[in-house]
Amino acid sequence: MRNDDPNPKDSKDQPDSSGVSRRDFLKISGISVAVPLVASPRMVMAAGEEVPVHGPGKVPMGFTINGKNYKASLEPRVTLLDALRDQFELTGAKRVCDRAECGACTVLMDDKPVYACSALAIEAQHKAITTVEALTQDGKLHPVQQSFVEDDASQCGFCTPGFVVACKAFLDKHPRPSAEDVRRGLSGNLCRCGTYHGIQRVIAQMAEKGA
Amino acid sequence: MTDYAWPDAEHRTLIGKRITRVDSPVKVSGQAKYTYDVHRPGMLYGKVLRCPYAHAKVVSIDTSAAEKMPGVKAVHIVQGPGANIHWAGDDIVAVAAVDEPTAEDAIRAVKVTYQQLPYLVSDAEPPQGAAQEQGPLSMDDIDDMLDNQVPSQQMVSQIQQYGITAKPTEEILKMLKSDGATDAVLDAIRAATVHPGAGTQTKSNYQKAAAQTLGDPDKGFADAEVVSEGVYGIPVITHCCLESHGSISEWTDQDHLFTHISTQNVSGIPGQMAEPLKIPATNIRVHQDHIGGGFGSKFSPDRWGIYTAELSRKAGGKPIRIMLERDSELKVAGARPSAYARVKVGAKKDGTIVAWQSDSWGTGGPGGGGMPPIPYVFTIPNQRKQHTAIRNNIGPARAWRAPNHPQAAVITMCALDDLAAKLNMDPVEFFGKNLDITKPRQDIYREELAIASDLMGWKQKWHPGGQSQSGGMARGVGVSFHTWGGRGHSSDCDLTIHPDGSVDLKLGSQDLGTGTRTCILMVAADTLGIPLDAINLQIGDTNYPPSGGSGGSTTIGGVSSSTRRAAVDARDALFAKVAPALNAQPDQLECVNGTVRIKGDSSKSLSWKEACSKLGAMPLTVRGKNPDRSKPPDLTNSGVGGVQMAEVEVDTETGIVKVKKMVAVQDCGLVVNLKTAESQCYGALIMGISYALFEEKVMDPGTGRMLNADMQFYRLAGLNDIPELVVHMMTGKGYDERGVIGLGEPPVISPGAAISNAVANAIGVRVPFLPLTPDRVLAALGQKAGA
Numbered sequence A: 001m002r003n004d005d006p007n008p009k010d011s012k013d014q015p016d017s018s019g020v021s022r023r024d025f026l027k028i029s030g031i032s033v034a035v036p037l038v039a040s041p042r043m044v045m046a047a048g049e050e051v052p053v054h055g056p057g058k059v060p061m062g063f064t065i066n067g068k069n070y071k072a073s074l075e076p077r078v079t080l081l082d083a084l085r086d087q088f089e090l091t092g093a094k095r096v097c098d099r100a101e102c103g104a105c106t107v108l109m110d111d112k113p114v115y116a117c118s119a120l121a122i123e124a125q126h127k128a129i130t131t132v133e134a135l136t137q138d139g140k141l142h143p144v145q146q147s148f149v150e151d152d153a154s155q156c157g158f159c160t161p162g163f164v165v166a167c168k169a170f171l172d173k174h175p176r177p178s179a180e181d182v183r184r185g186l187s188g189n190l191c192r193c194g195t196y197h198g199i200q201r202v203i204a205q206m207a208e209k210g211a
Numbered sequence B: 001m002t003d004y005a006w007p008d009a010e011h012r013t014l015i016g017k018r019i020t021r022v023d024s025p026v027k028v029s030g031q032a033k034y035t036y037d038v039h040r041p042g043m044l045y046g047k048v049l050r051c052p053y054a055h056a057k058v059v060s061i062d063t064s065a066a067e068k069m070p071g072v073k074a075v076h077i078v079q080g081p082g083a084n085i086h087w088a089g090d091d092i093v094a095v096a097a098v099d100e101p102t103a104e105d106a107i108r109a110v111k112v113t114y115q116q117l118p119y120l121v122s123d124a125e126p127p128q129g130a131a132q133e134q135g136p137l138s139m140d141d142i143d144d145m146l147d148n149q150v151p152s153q154q155m156v157s158q159i160q161q162y163g164i165t166a167k168p169t170e171e172i173l174k175m176l177k178s179d180g181a182t183d184a185v186l187d188a189i190r191a192a193t194v195h196p197g198a199g200t201q202t203k204s205n206y207q208k209a210a211a212q213t214l215g216d217p218d219k220g221f222a223d224a225e226v227v228s229e230g231v232y233g234i235p236v237i238t239h240c241c242l243e244s245h246g247s248i249s250e251w252t253d254q255d256h257l258f259t260h261i262s263t264q265n266v267s268g269i270p271g272q273m274a275e276p277l278k279i280p281a282t283n284i285r286v287h288q289d290h291i292g293g294g295f296g297s298k299f300s301p302d303r304w305g306i307y308t309a310e311l312s313r314k315a316g317g318k319p320i321r322i323m324l325e326r327d328s329e330l331k332v333a334g335a336r337p338s339a340y341a342r343v344k345v346g347a348k349k350d351g352t353i354v355a356w357q358s359d360s361w362g363t364g365g366p367g368g369g370g371m372p373p374i375p376y377v378f379t380i381p382n383q384r385k386q387h388t389a390i391r392n393n394i395g396p397a398r399a400w401r402a403p404n405h406p407q408a409a410v411i412t413m414c415a416l417d418d419l420a421a422k423l424n425m426d427p428v429e430f431f432g433k434n435l436d437i438t439k440p441r442q443d444i445y446r447e448e449l450a451i452a453s454d455l456m457g458w459k460q461k462w463h464p465g466g467q468s469q470s471g472g473m474a475r476g477v478g479v480s481f482h483t484w485g486g487r488g489h490s491s492d493c494d495l496t497i498h499p500d501g502s503v504d505l506k507l508g509s510q511d512l513g514t515g516t517r518t519c520i521l522m523v524a525a526d527t528l529g530i531p532l533d534a535i536n537l538q539i540g541d542t543n544y545p546p547s548g549g550s551g552g553s554t555t556i557g558g559v560s561s562s563t564r565r566a567a568v569d570a571r572d573a574l575f576a577k578v579a580p581a582l583n584a585q586p587d588q589l590e591c592v593n594g595t596v597r598i599k600g601d602s603s604k605s606l607s608w609k610e611a612c613s614k615l616g617a618m619p620l621t622v623r624g625k626n627p628d629r630s631k632p633p634d635l636t637n638s639g640v641g642g643v644q645m646a647e648v649e650v651d652t653e654t655g656i657v658k659v660k661k662m663v664a665v666q667d668c669g670l671v672v673n674l675k676t677a678e679s680q681c682y683g684a685l686i687m688g689i690s691y692a693l694f695e696e697k698v699m700d701p702g703t704g705r706m707l708n709a710d711m712q713f714y715r716l717a718g719l720n721d722i723p724e725l726v727v728h729m730m731t732g733k734g735y736d737e738r739g740v741i742g743l744g745e746p747p748v749i750s751p752g753a754a755i756s757n758a759v760a761n762a763i764g765v766r767v768p769f770l771p772l773t774p775d776r777v778l779a780a781l782g783q784k785a786g787a
């Protein structure tokens, strides 16, 4: 996330009631080493709270990705991004910074954009994950994708899938975005080739159509 | 005689038009497979232990614990005990394991001890008397340069300039080759002057090159009526490709390697891997569909490309993936050399520039680096120049879009802009007055300067420095000029027309996101009179005819020319087969709109498919080549001109600079695809805003490490930093007939200088160095107030 962004994308890297964030997990992973290998989580006290500890061995996990069920046996430290890319060969989301700074790994979790590099796979269970691959239905590009094509908003294309997902989620929420909305809502994705001009046109055109 | 020449405007159906990129749909849908996305059966994952010190000797390595860990399949010592390490982050040990977490654990279990050595990571102005004249090079020096990944071109020029200390034996040359010396370097060594006995003194970090003069600088300054002095510069920045460097390598048998690699140089990779892996280049297959950025940093397999293959060999040939982590990508996989200069420049009262003097310095890491081509674009008649290269431990330099030109533009255009301010002249008038010394491109610049001024609204916006301020906001405009070569590289392609009318086109080129695929198809389809999607284009594999590396803006010239020649020859061969069926001579035929017909007579025509059926049973394949002197004319050219302008707003309270508008007016001969050419310019302006305002590889003098090796503190411009951008491509008469010239480098050269000049115009004082960060802006304002 860019440090000048006043409005971080919802739920990214935020702990929720059902688990621990990657950072919390890293904080307590020193403890987990001492825990015997068990398949189900143990409760330990960390930072004054009871938290479940999984692993350190592989844990069976199940996911709902693009409406399909996936199963894998993964260590708890594996990120959602690495699970998508290396286990399920859904390589649309890219690994670039691997620490919530660039947006190349953006996917939807229960319809909210998240950085898949900064969510643990184990926490993404029981959530509806949508990746860029699902935006194209029966070979037909989503209007946002079509606009990326026409406005030449992709050069090397490595940042593009993340941008497409971020733009789609943004436009769903702000069908007629103000400049300020764009400033706040789309500052979490970076491009090295300099396709921002094309992306600005995508946003402008989609906004005109009311998305 | 066959006419390969580019068709004129009325006869072009696709060339020069605005055509949508053919590979966008796979990119926007996440289907495009990059090297990073390749998943091979049974693939193992590699991780690398890197040296934490800027300068050290490896004392001992113990990998026994790592080797015993379950899931670890191979361990490879890259640089063993005794090796000298010249930058933090250099590769020491690589391991491969069943998954990434296991490989990470294994790396943590490796124990290495180092002897730390003194280091330098600064590129500040060399202290008085520290610089040493560069002398002839010993074979050890040359081996060091190879070790330090000094670019081949730079090595050649140093060998030519300074000579060598002793004639090497063939044995030594062979050793240099296996250490990665290119043929150009070996040839330069063979041809070098030998200075026996020289080069015994210990090397200083500061190497002073011989002074260069032109005309009579003393007289020039004596004649000058106004002299301006200043210091200008641009730091080391990184490439920061979003797809990091790396490869997936596997042995298909004992001595055949298959590698997927993220590269700008598909056809050139086997030749660089053969010697170190001790197999013939013919046994190495390279494949790449898409690449996530290169910008000059991905021509070689790199040390990590070689050891990925070595690791695979140790793991029984299994595929191994090693893609660099983000921090390593920023630390070791590409940096643009810095350049700074104290400049004195003099003019007559009427603005005629008469004299230039510069003392420049900069670093390209352990290899030092050369002087940028200053004064840039403007050949000032009287010059004196001295350059000191700083060898330090920041990591190796690589070509970064338009090597040395952005540096030269900042040093030159900012110094000249300050001179214009001292003369109380509008820079557009001042530069316009001196265009005669930009020969041979003075007419192009004149035309472009007028267009750029209009598009910027320069006349309304320009005020003398520091005089457009209100409410703590200062506005200003700036201009810069640039040039680049760009002649097409060598390129072979095979075009096949099948009897059923389908067409294959194959070449070992690559599309860096510049639109190469689309442009190749446009040339072939335009020539054959068939739609783009009637041609099956395959690139990115060593199984196809070799095409040059994509560097120096040479790709479009190379591939468009080879494709045009192949398509013309194939078309003419087809005409010869089809002519009898149309009762005509082959030279009376043309192919238009998916038909082959008698010129201008649509009643006597065959559909493309019917025409191709006349080929008989066998397909027709022709090879197109660039360059090809047997097939004139030369379809590519060299030497372009561009003018850019920037408008900025500076908050004088906070020092924050906002770019408000940028204009790029660019010539590149015959534009193949207007749409992707414009995108290339928009992208370059954006990259320019990024390096002008934000980018710097910051080294910590206390630890010798890079402080900002991530994407939060190595800041790239984001969507919010992008202002109104205006791109104007020079096309039509005077441009089209020059032939095709590359565009990758030129538009990225000027933004830094144009933005710096706009900031100087806004606040009435020069911020000497890029990036123009708030602290630097405030410091400059403070100095002005104190002055």
Ligand code: FES
Binding pocket: A001, A094, A095, A096, A097, A098, A099, A100, A101, A102, A103, A104, A105, A106, A115, A116, A117, A118
């Ligand atoms: S890879 Fe996840 S934000 Fe950069």
Ligand code: FES
Binding pocket: A154, A155, A156, A157, A158, A159, A160, A190, A191, A192, A193, A194, A195, B242, B292, B293, B513
């Ligand atoms: S298109 Fe290359 S990084 Fe965005």
